[in-house]
Amino acid sequence: MSDDDVLLQVDGVCKNFGEIRACDNVSFELWPGEVLGIVGESGSGKTTLLNCLAGRTEPDSGLISYTNRRGEASDIFAMFEPERRMLARTDWGFVHQNPRDGLRLDITAGGNIGERLMMVGARHYGNIRGEAETWMNRVELELGRIDSLPRTFSGGMQQRLQIARNLVSGPRLIFMDEPTGGLDVSVQARLLDLLRELVRELNVAVVIVTHDLAVARLLSDRLMVMRHGAVVESGLTDQVLDDPQHAYSQLLVSSILQV
Amino acid sequence: MVTKQNTQTMIDVSGLSKTFVLHTQGSARISVFEDLSLDVAAGECMALDGPSGAGKSTLMRILYANYRIDQGRIEVRHEGEMVDLASSAPRTVLEVRRHTLGYVSQFLRVIPRVSTLDVVAEPLRALGTDEAEAHDRARTMLARLNVPERLWGLAPATFSGGEQQRVNVARGFVAELPILLLDEPTASLDAINRQCVMGLIDEAKTRGAAVVGIFHDREVRDAVADRVFDMRETLAASGEAA
Ligand SMILES: Nc1ncnc2c1ncn2[C@@H]1O[C@H](COP(=O)(O)OP(=O)(O)OP(=O)(O)O)[C@@H](O)[C@H]1O
Ligand SMILES: Nc1ncnc2c1ncn2[C@@H]1O[C@H](COP(=O)(O)OP(=O)(O)OP(=O)(O)O)[C@@H](O)[C@H]1O
Ligand SMILES: [Mg+2]
Ligand SMILES: [Mg+2]
Secondary structure, three states, X not given: OOOOOOOEEEEEEEEEEOOEEEEEEXXXXXXXXXXXXXXXXXXXXXXXXXXXXXXXXXXXEEEEEEEOOOOOEEEOOOXXXXXXXXHHHHOEEEEOOOHHHHOOOOOOHHHHHHHHHHHOOOOOHHXXXXXXXXXXXXXXXXXXXXXXXXXXXXXXXHHHHHXXXXXXXXXXXXXXXXXXXXXXXXXXXXXXXXHHHHHHHHOXXXXXXXXXXXXXXXXXXXXXXXXXXXXXXXXXXXXXXXXXXXXXXXXXHXXXXXX | OOOHHHHOEXXXXXXXXXXXXXXXXXXXXXXXXXXXXXXEEOOOEEEEEOOOOOOHHHHHHHHOOOOOOOEEEEEEEEOOEEEEHHHOOHHHHHHHHHHOEEEEOOOOXXXXXXXXXXXXXXXXXXXXXXXXXXXXXXXXXXXXXXOOHHHOOOOHHHOOHHHHHHHHHHHHHOOOOOEEEEEOOOOOOOHHHXXXXXXXXXXXXXXXXXXXXXXXXXXXXXXXXXXXXEHHHHEOOOOOOO
16 A cells, blocks of 8 residues: 555544434544544543544444555444454554553563564564564663563553553554653653654554643644534644634633643 | 746745634634735745734745635645645645745744754655754754854753754755745844855755745845835735734
């Protein structure tokens, strides 16, 4: 497939929880290597949308079509469950806000990274161990901690481990839900640097949910503003932040000091 | 000698209208301009002139597709073809920015923790230039703008206004893009550095770049501008500007 094929095509996605419209007719396209930020108030449906996109929650209606490495586009909810699960291992990554949701706490740091590789078919122990070491390095985790359990790690270290676990298998699309959310400011800063570098270097497409407009400015090419489940505005990140059109985006931008 | 390339239209704006609607302030409307048209050729420098609030920076940001418009076309020559930024998809706009549009804002937007050398090299890296060459060219540009070498490894956050502005200029000129948008590039500079920026603008014009600039400094404007675009004449009738 070439860079001219859309990676993800989202059309009229709706998801209700009882009376709550968590996602209301969301449509957009994502291209290879593009970073899309999603911002909006609490409860506006960001996590729900992310879960739909990543094949974890089935929408009530609408289409989510993913173009695989061979250039074939298919509706991710029309495929069989095993096929979708395979894609989640080979092509996608999901970085949770709480690293505990994205890590196996009962296996070592090295095991957490290596497991992802084994899921996509790696068998040679030496190679797996080598890759795990490389990735420990890349996310700035001390090699000496490779055999420690993640629960002995700080929040920032766990988050970096989660990122390594997701990137090691060379995914084409990563979903991130508030990846810097639970961390203190200085740890956040280093994590952001790391993400910025990795995203550029690996040319992986990213959909990132954040409530922090400075994070959105730093990482994303495009931005979508959500409110009550609907996308009220979207565009280039600097357009949306510097010349917001919708009343809600203006409120969002004006309620922070400077981004 | 005027080559064919030097007479080519690089920017062609027509029928441009821009109104800000401030929803958080009782939906106040600021109409900045209506039906504005302008064009700039390769090798030419056009200065935007007008009183404070006339919309000079707004127009500049529109040319970079940073601000949106209500009506009109913003065509720029990108790899030989005119592309309308107003109706282009975001990824096309990003592509045009990378390859065609250099923008020197009035103030540097500092990316936290990124060194000056990397800030300046970044436009080249975005075009695929390898790190060594990008750094080489960034060093040359920083030296030329008299940014002290001891600062190159530091993030510009703590730099003086003039130092930050020179980093910004270096970043804007390093990739030698076909169109340069300069918002007060000499505002906080001393005479020597002002001279230096004027030299860069002249060289850019000589290689065929189209330049649009806002220059408060009359001496700079007279030296570099081939034409002056008077924004008083384009003020929207209902505008609050002036
Ligand atoms: N499994 C569920 N069952 C019932 N309601 C749900 C469920 N998941 C989400 N909701 C509701 O759907 C709405 C959107 O929730 P969602 O988690 O997507 O919001 P969000 O934008 O991610 O918010 P936050 O920024 O606080 O994380 C909320 O009103 C939430 O209470
Ligand atoms: N992002 C924005 N949101 C709302 N109004 C804006 C915005 N940017 C500019 N304006 C308004 O548009 C008008 C033109 O402003 P602009 O900054 O373009 O003027 P200028 O000619 O560059 O002035 P100066 O010489 O003082 O820099 C002003 O009334 C300004 O308040
Ligand atoms: Mg959420
Ligand atoms: Mg101005």
